[in-house]
Amino acid sequence: xxxxxxxxxFLKIAGGTAAATWLPRGAGAQSPIRIGFTLSATGPYAVGAxxxxxxxxxxxxxxxxxxxxxxxAGGSRRPIQFVEHDDRSEIETAVRLYEKMANDDKVxxxxxxxxxxxxxxxxxxxxxxxxxxxxxxxGSLKLKDLNLPYxxxxxxxxxxxxxxxANFLKDVKGPQKLNRVAVIYVNxxxxxxxxxxxxxxxxxxxxxxxxxxxxxxxxxxxTDVLKGIKAKGAEILVGLSYPPDTILATTQAKAVDFSPAxxxxxxxxxxxxxxxxxxxxxxxVTGVGAWNPKVKYPGARAYFDAHVAKHKKEPDRWASAFAxxxxxxxxxxxxxxxxxxARIKAHLDxxxxxTVVGPVRFAKGVNSATxxxxxxxxxxxxxxxxxxxxxxxxAVVPKPNWQ
Amino acid sequence: xxxxLLADVAAGGLLLGGLYALIxxxxxxxxxxxxxxxxxxxxxxxxxxxxTYLLHVNLGMDxxxxxxxxAPVAFAGGVAVHVLLYRRLLRQERTREELEANxxxxxxxxxxxxxxxxxxxxxxxxxxxxxxxRPLRLLGTVFPTNRVVAFATAAAVTALLxxxxxxxxxxxxVRALMxxxxxxxLIGVRVPRVHALCFGLGVGLAAVSGSLLSMLFELTPFVxxxxxxxxxxxxxLGGLGSVGGSLLGGLILGVVEALGVYFxxxxxxxxxxxxxxxxxxxxxxxxxxxxxxxxxxxxxxA
Numbered sequence: 001x002x003x004x005x006x007x008x009x010f011l012k013i014a015g016g017t018a019a020a021t022w023l024p025r026g027a028g029a030q031s032p033i034r035i036g037f038t039l040s041a042t043g044p045y046a047v048g049a050x051x052x053x054x055x056x057x058x059x060x061x062x063x064x065x066x067x068x069x070x071x072x073a074g075g076s077r078r079p080i081q082f083v084e085h086d087d088r089s090e091i092e093t094a095v096r097l098y099e100k101m102a103n104d105d106k107v108x109x110x111x112x113x114x115x116x117x118x119x120x121x122x123x124x125x126x127x128x129x130x131x132x133x134x135x136x137x138x139g140s141l142k143l144k145d146l147n148l149p150y151x152x153x154x155x156x157x158x159x160x161x162x163x164x165x166a167n168f169l170k171d172v173k174g175p176q177k178l179n180r181v182a183v184i185y186v187n188x189x190x191x192x193x194x195x196x197x198x199x200x201x202x203x204x205x206x207x208x209x210x211x212x213x214x215x216x217x218x219x220x221x222x223t224d225v226l227k228g229i230k231a232k233g234a235e236i237l238v239g240l241s242y243p244p245d246t247i248l249a250t251t252q253a254k255a256v257d258f259s260p261a262x263x264x265x266x267x268x269x270x271x272x273x274x275x276x277x278x279x280x281x282x283x284x285v286t287g288v289g290a291w292n293p294k295v296k297y298p299g300a301r302a303y304f305d306a307h308v309a310k311h312k313k314e315p316d317r318w319a320s321a322f323a324x325x326x327x328x329x330x331x332x333x334x335x336x337x338x339x340x341x342a343r344i345k346a347h348l349d350x351x352x353x354x355t356v357v358g359p360v361r362f363a364k365g366v367n368s369a370t371x372x373x374x375x376x377x378x379x380x381x382x383x384x385x386x387x388x389x390x391x392x393x394x395a396v397v398p399k400p401n402w403q
Numbered sequence: 404x405x406x407x408l409l410a411d412v413a414a415g416g417l418l419l420g421g422l423y424a425l426i427x428x429x430x431x432x433x434x435x436x437x438x439x440x441x442x443x444x445x446x447x448x449x450x451x452x453x454x455t456y457l458l459h460v461n462l463g464m465d466x467x468x469x470x471x472x473x474a475p476v477a478f479a480g481g482v483a484v485h486v487l488l489y490r491r492l493l494r495q496e497r498t499r500e501e502l503e504a505n506x507x508x509x510x511x512x513x514x515x516x517x518x519x520x521x522x523x524x525x526x527x528x529x530x531x532x533x534x535x536x537r538p539l540r541l542l543g544t545v546f547p548t549n550r551v552v553a554f555a556t557a558a559a560v561t562a563l564l565x566x567x568x569x570x571x572x573x574x575x576x577v578r579a580l581m582x583x584x585x586x587x588x589l590i591g592v593r594v595p596r597v598h599a600l601c602f603g604l605g606v607g608l609a610a611v612s613g614s615l616l617s618m619l620f621e622l623t624p625f626v627x628x629x630x631x632x633x634x635x636x637x638x639x640l641g642g643l644g645s646v647g648g649s650l651l652g653g654l655i656l657g658v659v660e661a662l663g664v665y666f667x668x669x670x671x672x673x674x675x676x677x678x679x680x681x682x683x684x685x686x687x688x689x690x691x692x693x694x695x696x697x698x699x700x701x702x703x704x705a
Contacts, residue, residue, distance in 0.1 A: 042624075043625065046522075046625070047527050047529050047623060187670050213668050214668055214669075216670050219672070220629065220672075221672075223415055223547065224412045224664055225664070228408065231408055244529060244621060244623070247529055247531065248621065251531070251536060251619075251620075254536055255549070255550070257545050273528065273529060278533070
């Protein structure tokens with residue numbers, strides 16, 4: 001916050017000077033490109049924001065400024081400056097800050113906050129002010145209904161993501177004779193929408209759903225729910241979860257000795273933290289995703305190495321790479337058409353981008369080039385196991401017992 | 404309805420309730436004695452958890468053994484906080500309302516400082532370790548081993564505290580001060596010392612609870628506040644200033660929550676807690692087990 005105040009007074013002085021003395025046009029070319037965003041540094045979203053988004057924003061800032069700045073079409077390179085705030089995981093705070101950045105600060109570009117509900121709330125603000133915004137951590141079909149032409153989603157959305165999960169489950173159902181599914185989901189837009197997308201698919205797949213329970217964000221205890229699910233003989237557990245509850249569900253499933261053939265959890269499963277936390281216990285756990293440095297897309301390995309070099313920790317194996325990809329897309333767009341936001345939008349609509357997550361192409365604001373995927377921890381790597389054409393390894397089902 | 408499963412769920416709630424009780428006792432000791440409502444209680448709990456985490460992960464110390472470090476460190480820290488922040492406030496003769504309001508402000512400040520300090524120090528990453536997380540077969544069902552161990556430890560610590568309050572001269576002074584501040588002063592209880600001791604004890608108990616909870620749940624700098632709220636519910640349930648009431652209140656809340664969640668959904672855990680709270684406030688406003696209403700010295704302004 002201290003820097004933002006300093007920046008504000010700097011701008012005041014700079015603005016005053018500019019008004020008093022007429023500056024030659026060339027001087028403007030050296031001024032930084034101001035990019036605004038909020039990320040949750042505190043509150044329940046801070047974990048995801050701090051693992052998936054923040055490190056990639058910082059890495060990209062370093063990389064671009066080391067090259068002398070962001071290349072702007074028809075001009076020279078200009079350094080990037082972040083105008084950033086902590087939204088404290090409060091949606092109304094984020095909305096207020098985005099309104100301020102768009103309407104008062106008049107930043108050049110906006111980057112999104114972390115999480116489905118956050119993106120959902122600030123997308124209309126960015127859209128109204130004409131800022132293209134590419135969300136790396138948003139999974140919501142309702143976003144389409146809002147009709148926001150300036151908002152783009154790079155992850156596979158709930159329908160695609162859950163379709164891939166259902167197809168994966170159908171694929172293992174026959175040979176493994178698995179039928180009984182239990183679903184738990186976090187009572188947040190992410191969990192609600194994925195639950196909504198998954199249930200009809202499970203029905204179509206002929207699964208017997210033995211238990212469906214929702215739980216609140218920040219839940220402390222799931223042992224009783226898991227004991228109940230175990231008592232009902234579930235062979236497949238699907239947890240449409242956020243990072244803290246992903247860890248919680250795994251810890252507690254282990255502690256009540258519930259080890260179904262398929263143990264699937266959502267956001268957080270792909271975090272290296274998960275692997276390091278559970279060590280052998282992570283083996284065979286499936287999760288939403290996925291990405292790993294073995295994928296054959298240009299720059300994937302270099303991105304992984306740069307992330308490790310800068311942050312001394314590995315990127316997560318799902319949305320981190322997608323977060324970085326959104327920045328690559330933005331960089332490419334500004335390089336092609338400059339900072340005119342309407343032209344950036346037109347470029348986003350018409351272009352296929354090459355990124356560390358493979359080709360990305362937006363159809364009505366949703367990345368149509370990346371299918372939903374399922375990942376699985378196997379010997380320390382989060383392997384892509386579904387769909388087959390994207391797989392980096394074959395799925396192991398049933399998963400080994402907790403170790 | 405599966406009766407065995409029901410008993411199982413209730414027993415699970417009881418285990419967690421034991422920890423609720425320990426958390427609440429520490430907070431109640433501070434409030435009952437000084438009318439200092441320390442809403443940063445959960446933050447001290449969080450710091451205790453991080454201390455155990457660091458000792459276990461970096462030095463390989465057994466988390467249970469780490470209590471021998473976290474408890475005295477937190478106690479000393481608590482005494483220091485009391486001397487630095489609360490002593491002057493308590494020394495000034497004010498009305499109880501003023502004291503409560505000002506001490507609340509101080510503890511809110513502490514909450515933000517400790518939480519954000521932890522955020523700077525440890526980042527928002529989730530931290531945790533594996534400790535006794537194998538299932539334990541007990542009475543024909545399974546319990547997480549670490550939960551049973553944490554419960555047993557909490558019970559032992561609480562028993563020690565009760566012994567201290569009942570059997571030692573200092574403990575008697577604490578109880579005397581709780582029952583009648585003026586009378587205790589008259590017979591020569593050194594009030595500032597007992598205050599500092601009890602604040603330190605409260606913080607120490609919070610840290611011990613945090614160390615135990617870190618065996619069961621993951622840590623982030625934000626885990627504290629929900630426990631403060633749980634502790635408040637327990638205190639009101641059991642009665643302000645009543646140690647025994649906090650113990651029973653904690654166990655009851657644990658069981659009611661577990662059963663309530665089992666029959667409805669985890670979504671409703673807070674609703675269930677608050678419903679219990681509201682019910683008690685309506686039916687027994689001084690708490691289920693409190694005799695405060697019968698003590699004229701405490702009922703009015705001190």
